Amino acid sequence: MMGVTEALFREDAYLSTAEGKVTGINDRGGILLDRTNFYATSGGQPGDTGFFERSDGTKIAVAGTITGETKEEIIHLPLPDAVRPEIGETLVLHVDWARRYKLMRMHTACHLLSVVCPYPITGAAVGEDESRVDFDLPDAGVTKEGVTADMMALVAANHPIFTRWITEDELAANPNLVKSKNVRPPAGAGRIRLVCIGEDASVDSQPCGGTHVSETQEVGEIHIGKIEKKGRENRRFRIRFGALPPV
Numbered sequence: 001m002m003g004v005t006e007a008l009f010r011e012d013a014y015l016s017t018a019e020g021k022v023t024g025i026n027d028r029g030g031i032l033l034d035r036t037n038f039y040a041t042s043g044g045q046p047g048d049t050g051f052f053e054r055s056d057g058t059k060i061a062v063a064g065t066i067t068g069e070t071k072e073e074i075i076h077l078p079l080p081d082a083v084r085p086e087i088g089e090t091l092v093l094h095v096d097w098a099r100r101y102k103l104m105r106m107h108t109a110c111h112l113l114s115v116v117c118p119y120p121i122t123g124a125a126v127g128e129d130e131s132r133v134d135f136d137l138p139d140a141g142v143t144k145e146g147v148t149a150d151m152m153a154l155v156a157a158n159h160p161i162f163t164r165w166i167t168e169d170e171l172a173a174n175p176n177l178v179k180s181k182n183v184r185p186p187a188g189a190g191r192i193r194l195v196c197i198g199e200d201a202s203v204d205s206q207p208c209g210g211t212h213v214s215e216t217q218e219v220g221e222i223h224i225g226k227i228e229k230k231g232r233e234n235r236r237f238r239i240r241f242g243a244l245p246p247v
């Protein structure tokens, strides 16, 4: 059947290399595989870049990864002048790990921010150097210094991060699990992936399909670079790597 790619990153976010077999090339040159460790753009996290290695050692540069007609179909976008692999060919899939690992740390930092600021989320975007999370938060009684200190306390505590699957019925029975105001977790798949922080999810759990580090300490030093007012009821928080710069 066309259209379903086994998403290896979902069970193991640390799979920097893997093997996949070419199942198709779409009309725009996108490469489809039976399985992949390349994360496809979704939920505010950009898709992976990297390269595919053929058995003769030649490389096919991958400039991006997206979902296709369904979320289950993953399409790898080669550079326009890259050679095309053959259908049925097995490739070694190398994710640009330095970039992805930064995205994993940043994505996890967004979860920590949502623990520190328990307000409805209206938007989020994960980036290599900066991420942003928008909250429905009318009063800016929070400071970047305070939020940074609270986030770093979670980092220092080195809480475990793990995933767990629940049914749609379990989610329906616990509607407070969903922090995002506008984005609902995909319904119809029958099961929902929860990302949990802390022993027995004592710190947090929320539906998410992205890639995360496995302990909060791996996030490293982060800070809130800016809290911007976006309309009367919205605040945009910008997360950056490194220590809070001195005033």
Ligand SMILES: [Zn+2]
Pocket (backbone or CB within 6 Å): 107, 111, 195, 208, 209, 210, 211, 212
């Ligand atoms: Zn996540």
